[in-house]
Amino acid sequence: MIKWSESVIARAIALQTLARKCVxxxxxxxxxxxxxxxxxxTKDLRIIDVEVKISRADLKADARKDKWWQRTFLGYGERKEVxxxxxxxxxxERPSLYDVKALQHPRKVWKHYYAMPADIWKPELLDCLPxxxxxxxxxxAMRSRIDVECIRRATPDKDAYKLTPEQVMDIARLANLRMWEAYHRRDQSKQREVVNA
Structure with a gap:
């Protein structure tokens, strides 16, 4: 039986769902x-954001994240002496005043998905999504593999931010550095196993 974690879910999404569509x-x-x-x-230089959830509470809490809100500073309220x-x-005290607007897509994102184990999903959770x-x-989890099912397709942001080649290179550089750091952690773990054996 697979023990669900953020990394297990992210790996399955990356290798099965996104691998052919993304660079x-x-x-x-x-x-x-x-x-x-x-x-x-993506190949056409747009961003897909996948938010991994391993509990219902974590999913419900996501709507409070700043990525779903646009706050515009309007000024200060009335002066209050304490x-x-x-x-x-x-x-x-002078409270800050803001105009708050809910966003349909996080900034710079073309498509947004939630990924989670099927056993925590209930259809009424659709109402909890931001x-x-x-x-x-x-x-x-299916014996020796993980199946991914899309039960609701993301609606693309028609005005989505399109990355420049320089920005794609910046993201690719970050991915490359993370890969080498992961190799380093793996090698350190193997060395500790040898020392402790």
């Missing part, structure tokens, strides 16, 4: 300004 993929990447569990760059018990002025444009990918 580069990076895990836990903040390149867009917000963390993407899997950031993938006094201590002796009547002495201790501070002056955007009706987000797709949903469910994973099932």
């Amino acid at each position: 580069v993929m990076v895990d836990n990447c903040g390149w867009t300004g917000h963390e993407c569990d899997v950031l993938a760059v 006094f201590n018990d002796a009547g002495r002025l201790i501070r002056v 955007s009706p444009a987000s797709g949903v990918l469910l994973l099932r």
Whole structure:
């Protein structure tokens, strides 16, 4: 039986769902300004953001993330003086005022997906997603493999940000550095096993 983790799910999505459509993929990447569990760059230089969830609570909490909100500063509210018990002025407060608007797509993202184990999914969770444009990918453990099923396709952002070749190179460089760091951690782990044997 497979023990679900973010890395197990991200690997299955990267190798099965995105591999033929994308030129580069990076895990836990903040390149867009917000963390993407899997950031993938498509062949036409657009970003697919996959958010991996391993619990219902984690999925429900996602709607509060900054990536789903555009906040525009409007100025300051009325001045309020705060006094201590002796009547002495201790501070002056002026609350910040913002216009808050929900976003259909995270900034710079062409398509957004949620990926999670099928056994935590319930259809009523669609109402908990921060955007009706987000797709949903469910994973099932099948003996020696993982099957990925798309139960709702992501609606693309028709005005999506298109990467420049320099930006793609920047993301590819990050992916390359992470690969070498992963090799280093693997080698260190093997050396510790030899020393402890």
